[in-house]
Amino acid sequence: MDGDHDGHALAQVSAQAMWANDNASRGLGMTLVSVAPGEAVLSMVVRKDMVNGHGICHGGFMFTLADSAFAFACNSHGEPAVAQQCAVTFIRPVREGETLTAHALERSRVGRGGIYDVTVRAADGDAVAEFRGHSRTIGGRSPSTKSS
Structure with a gap:
């Protein structure tokens, strides 16, 4: 196997283990669309209970x-890895019933720190939010990647 294939396999195994325990994302109706090394795509439909007073x-x-x-x-x-710092900029309002897709891309990964950009798009392809997250590894290996 080449390194790229190994990286994709590790990303898949890591995502499956996280998804199985991610009650928050699943509870909000999110769908894990795809994952690759340093990249992930999730989607979610905006429900009535997600709409504010506006x-x-x-x-x-x-x-x-x-x-x-x-x-x-x-x-x-x-x-x-966990979030160390995150910031979001909202670009346009989103209405009930719209499907949102978030595409995260790794920009930098050095030592224990990483920087990731996430674009959230509506179904029409318009960007509705831009997010930047800084991660920090916390040591150890993911439970799904430990050697037997």
Whole structure:
């Protein structure tokens, strides 16, 4: 096997282990669309209980979708990683019933730190939010990647 194939396999195994225990993302109706080394795509339909008093998607739900994509991307290398810092910019409102897709991409991974950019898009392809997350590995190996 070549290194690229090994990296994709590790990303898949890591994602499966995380997804099995990710009650928050699953509970919000998110779908894990794809994962690769340093990259992840998740989607979510904006439900009625996600709409705020202005009749638009509460920003916290868009942030959570982006944060979940970030989490799968930064944990795709088999080392447990958590968010150290995150920021989001909301671009346009999102309505109930819209499907959002968050695409996370690794920009830098040096030592224990990583930087990831996530674009959240509506079904029409318009960007509705931009998110930047800084990760920090916490030591050890993901449970799914430990040697037997």
